Structure formats: structure tokens, C-alpha cells
Amino acid sequence: MELNTSGIIGQSTTLAGVFKTLSKVAPTDSTVLVTGESGTGKELLVRALHANSNRANKPFVPINCGAIPKELLESELFGHEKGAFTHAIRSRAGRFELADGGTIFLDEIGEMDLSLQVKILRVLQEKEIERVGGSGIKKVDVRIVAATNRDLENEVKAGHFREDLYYRLNVIPLHLPPLRERGGDVILLARHFLTKFCEKKGRTPLDLAPKTVRILQAYSWPGNVRELENFMERLSILTDGNVVTPDDLPDKILNQVADQDLTEDLAQAPAEEVVETAIVSQASAPQSTEFRWPDLTDLEKLGLSLKDFLDTVETRIIDQALQKASGAKNQAAELLGLKRTTFIEKLKKRQQ
Ligand SMILES: Nc1ncnc2c1ncn2[C@@H]1O[C@H](COP(=O)(O)OP(=O)(O)OP(=O)(O)O)[C@@H](O)[C@H]1O
Ligand SMILES: [Mg+2]
Structure with missing residues (x-):
């Protein structure tokens, strides 16, 4: 059936x-x-x-x-x-x-x-x-x-x-x-509600900045889907511009997420684990030295759109490069094969 x-x-x-x-x-x-x-x-x-x-x-x-x-x-x-x-x-x-x-x-x-x-x-x-x-x-x-x-x-x-x-x-x-145990569903639902409320209000659909995605994913959603739904309605009314940035998020969410180390938290989230296995060369995994390209099933597992997936991958690799270069932007750009200016551009975009 x-x-x-x-x-x-x-x-x-x-x-x-x-x-x-x-x-x-x-x-x-x-x-x-x-x-x-x-x-x-x-x-x-x-x-x-x-x-x-x-x-x-x-x-x-x-x-x-x-x-x-x-x-x-x-x-x-x-x-x-x-x-x-x-x-x-x-x-x-x-x-x-x-x-x-x-x-x-x-x-x-x-x-x-x-x-x-x-x-x-x-x-x-x-x-x-x-x-x-x-x-x-x-x-x-x-x-x-x-x-x-x-x-x-x-x-x-x-x-x-x-x-x-x-x-x-x-x-x-x-x-x-609970919603916090549903991995990528958080973002799937967030986009769904955001699109629905923006349509209802006759405004251009709002996009989520990559950093916003990470924060929403790390928050614990004690009120589950209802809380997420109400919150997306609020954003559809209060957000200026076409992208929801961390500045648009209420203190309740920001404070909770800031209390945790975001990078550590993401490493524990099941959805992020999938990204990790999909992206990071499996050379780091003891059982296999083979690299595997992420594919459609990874996106489906995460419930992410192609854009969110690529943004998440980019953000993670940029973080790794910065870490390896101990924060030196020139060197991080070089590790990524990017011009310094392009790299700075990307960092700026992330902070939106
Ligand atoms: N997976 C989902 N997809 C889309 N909408 C959802 C989903 N889960 C819940 N919702 C929406 O979230 C809101 C809360 O859902 P619902 O009323 O079914 O929750 P509940 O578990 O009965 O809550 P309560 O215990 O407070 O009565 C509703 O508006 C519902 O349409
Ligand atoms: Mg009910």
C-alpha cells in the first residue's frame, strides 16, 4: 500500500x-x-x-x-x-x-x-x-x-x-x-515553513545563511516542530532583506547555541556525521583508503538541498584550512587554492 x-x-x-x-x-x-x-x-x-x-x-x-x-x-x-x-x-x-x-x-x-x-x-x-x-x-x-x-x-x-x-x-x-533527534529534518522543515509563510505574505522566499543553518541545526528545539513553525512565521514578518542571518535570530536560540561549542556540537549531530563521512576523504578512516564522492543519497539522508549541502561542505573546509593555518588568511587561502581576495569575500559572506 x-x-x-x-x-x-x-x-x-x-x-x-x-x-x-x-x-x-x-x-x-x-x-x-x-x-x-x-x-x-x-x-x-x-x-x-x-x-x-x-x-x-x-x-x-x-x-x-x-x-x-x-x-x-x-x-x-x-x-x-x-x-x-x-x-x-x-x-x-x-x-x-x-x-x-x-x-x-x-x-x-x-x-x-x-x-x-x-x-x-x-x-x-x-x-x-x-x-x-x-x-x-x-x-x-x-x-x-x-x-x-x-x-x-x-x-x-x-x-x-x-x-x-x-x-x-x-x-x-x-x-x-523529538525534533532534535531528526537530523537534517530541522532545516527541511524550516525551509518548508519559511516558504509557506513568505508565500502567504506575498514576499520573496527567504533564504537561510549558512551560519543560520548551523545554528538552527544545533539548537535543541524544546517546543519541537510547533516551535520551529512559529519561529519561521516570525522570521517571515521581521526579517529585512532576503536572507535570514544570525542577527535575525532571537537571543533564546543564540544564547543556547553559544553556550555550546558549535563546531563540537555539529560534530555530534547525526546529520553532520554523514557530511563528514561523505566529504572528508576516507583516508582518515582506518578501514578504507578510498575516496568517495558524495552523492544524491547523502543529500537525501541529510534532508538538505544541494545548495545547503555545498554551503556546509564549503564552510567546513574553510574552517579546517583556517585552523591548519592557525588563522593566517594568506596561508589558508593558499591551502584552498584561492586568491586571497576571493577567500576574504567568502569569509565575509559567511558572517552575513
Ligand atoms: N513532520 C511535520 N511536518 C510538517 N508539519 C508538522 C510536522 N510535525 C508537526 N507539524 C506541525 O507542527 C504543529 C504541531 O503539531 P501537532 O499539533 O501534531 O503536535 P502534537 O504532538 O499534537 O503537540 P501537543 O502535544 O502540543 O498537542 C502543527 O501545526 C503541525 O501541523
Ligand atoms: Mg496535540
């Missing part, structure tokens, strides 16, 4: 693993529990799951269990009969009934009260619901998908989450890795 990833952008191997599980589990009726830090794309993934299921043209009904006051959540989920409580002036179907034949998405399930958790367990086991104030039960055919950014195993230990429900939900766990 061809997987429709419904706008989920990314080419990192960590995300590819998630897609692989998704393609296997989507066409089944199994219950799925999606975990991951805030902003990692849990909702997007659940929508993709529904879109790739046999229920795709039946309803997809999301409900945020953390956003609805607990007194109302039960009637929201299961519906109520007229007169069930003071304001129940007429009968109303709940989300489970609305989702019949399709998928219900119980978002932030970790926030749900223990008393309601029992009722969810009952739907999972018996496939039936009862409206609040109702006298009878109704059969429903609903696939349940839940998500949380909490560690439910800890919640179980702490007595906040029912163990039986946890096991029932966690039939197929899907974990979304």
Missing part, C-alpha cells in the same frame, strides 16, 4: 521508522497509542493513520481530554439524555456515536480522570457505550487512537492512570522522536 503521509515532512531515519510502523498498523483496527513531546506532530500522525485506514471516508472525531472540564467530558464523549442534568434540555449524541464507523482520537488521554478511564476501558472491551442519564447501551464500531505527552508508565506507577487501560491502549505504540 502506498502510504499517504498527509503533509508530515521529514526524511530522517528516525521518522522513517515511524512511517514504517504506520503503514503496517493503519489498515488494521488495532488501538494505537501515540507518544512524544509536545509539538512533535502527534495529531498530524493520528490524522495520517486515519487517512490510511479502511475507515478513511468515515468520520474522524478528535477530542482533547485535557481541554474539556472533567464534569463535561463524560457527556461530550458518551452523549446524554434529556434531563440527565440541569442543562440537558435535549438529548445529544456524544463523540463516540458521531465517530461510528470511523476513528475517535482521544488526545491528551493522560489528563483523563480515573472514573472516566473505566468507561473508556469498557468501550474498548465491549464496543458499547451508554449516554449520561441513559437507560440502555448502544453498540458502536469505533477505532480508538489515543495520544499523550506524558509518560503513562510513570502515571500508572503513581496511581493516576489505570494499568489495565494502559495495556489496552498500548497495543501498538507509536513514538514520535
Whole structure:
């Protein structure tokens, strides 16, 4: 089956693993529990799951269990009969009934009260619901998908989450890795959002200066894709000129990245490791003395455009030359076979 990833952008191997599980589990009726830090794309993934299921043209009904006051959540989920409580002036179907034949998405399930958790367990086991104030039960055919950014195993230990429900939900766990573990996806997503917001605002698409690319790649993105998305929107409004330079970045990012040694940090990033193996002559690797030209697969692994790839390579080699020449520009230029003026030009461009 061809997987429709419904706008989920990314080419990192960590995300590819998630897609692989998704393609296997989507066409089944199994219950799925999606975990991951805030902003990692849990909702997007659940929508993709529904879109790739046999229920795709039946309803997809999301409900945020953390956003609805607990007194109302039960009637929201299961519906109520007229007169069930003071304001129940007429009968109303709940989300489970609305989702019949399709998928219900119980978002932030970790926030749900223990008393309601029992009722969810009952739907999972018996496939039936009862409206609040109702006298009878109704059969429903609903696939349940839940998500949380909490560690439910800890919640179980702490007595906040029912163990039986946890096991029932966690039939197929899907974990979304944080953005900082997705290598080149950071830049892929940054470009995607930047282009999208610039288009929306009718301005020329902004480019990222090579140094900006390195900083964005080194930042830890605690708010994950959501943080990146909001940040790119901000840049699309505030950046003068057509290139985003480090000066355009907020202190929050600059300070964090400056606290680390950028070059050291980049050497640890998985994406950069690929550049390293691709670029640096493998003469340095003990097992092989053969040089290998980088190829398209390297770009794909990194999720970088040709331009970013070449810029990164150039920046790295320039850094090495400067280091070898102990900062002497004449000598570094010579090592690179460049005229001094051309070399200085390149250094200036990097500092933009
Ligand atoms: N891989 C991705 N490609 C494109 N957009 C993404 C990706 N991941 C997340 N987004 C976007 O980032 C934002 C946050 O994603 P989403 O709401 O799915 O995250 P979440 O994990 O449900 O977060 P929370 O735990 O805070 O509810 C959304 O606007 C979503 O469209
Ligand atoms: Mg969400």
C-alpha cells in the first residue's frame, strides 16, 4: 500500500521508522497509542493513520481530554439524555456515536480522570457505550487512537492512570522522536515553513545563511516542530532583506547555541556525521583508503538541498584550512587554492 503521509515532512531515519510502523498498523483496527513531546506532530500522525485506514471516508472525531472540564467530558464523549442534568434540555449524541464507523482520537488521554478511564476501558472491551442519564447501551464500531505527552508508565506507577487501560491502549505504540533527534529534518522543515509563510505574505522566499543553518541545526528545539513553525512565521514578518542571518535570530536560540561549542556540537549531530563521512576523504578512516564522492543519497539522508549541502561542505573546509593555518588568511587561502581576495569575500559572506 502506498502510504499517504498527509503533509508530515521529514526524511530522517528516525521518522522513517515511524512511517514504517504506520503503514503496517493503519489498515488494521488495532488501538494505537501515540507518544512524544509536545509539538512533535502527534495529531498530524493520528490524522495520517486515519487517512490510511479502511475507515478513511468515515468520520474522524478528535477530542482533547485535557481541554474539556472533567464534569463535561463524560457527556461530550458518551452523549446524554434529556434531563440527565440541569442543562440537558435535549438529548445529544456524544463523540463516540458521531465517530461510528470511523476513528475517535482521544488526545491528551493522560489528563483523563480515573472514573472516566473505566468507561473508556469498557468501550474498548465491549464496543458499547451508554449516554449520561441513559437507560440502555448502544453498540458502536469505533477505532480508538489515543495520544499523550506524558509518560503513562510513570502515571500508572503513581496511581493516576489505570494499568489495565494502559495495556489496552498500548497495543501498538507509536513514538514520535523529538525534533532534535531528526537530523537534517530541522532545516527541511524550516525551509518548508519559511516558504509557506513568505508565500502567504506575498514576499520573496527567504533564504537561510549558512551560519543560520548551523545554528538552527544545533539548537535543541524544546517546543519541537510547533516551535520551529512559529519561529519561521516570525522570521517571515521581521526579517529585512532576503536572507535570514544570525542577527535575525532571537537571543533564546543564540544564547543556547553559544553556550555550546558549535563546531563540537555539529560534530555530534547525526546529520553532520554523514557530511563528514561523505566529504572528508576516507583516508582518515582506518578501514578504507578510498575516496568517495558524495552523492544524491547523502543529500537525501541529510534532508538538505544541494545548495545547503555545498554551503556546509564549503564552510567546513574553510574552517579546517583556517585552523591548519592557525588563522593566517594568506596561508589558508593558499591551502584552498584561492586568491586571497576571493577567500576574504567568502569569509565575509559567511558572517552575513
Ligand atoms: N513532520 C511535520 N511536518 C510538517 N508539519 C508538522 C510536522 N510535525 C508537526 N507539524 C506541525 O507542527 C504543529 C504541531 O503539531 P501537532 O499539533 O501534531 O503536535 P502534537 O504532538 O499534537 O503537540 P501537543 O502535544 O502540543 O498537542 C502543527 O501545526 C503541525 O501541523
Ligand atoms: Mg496535540
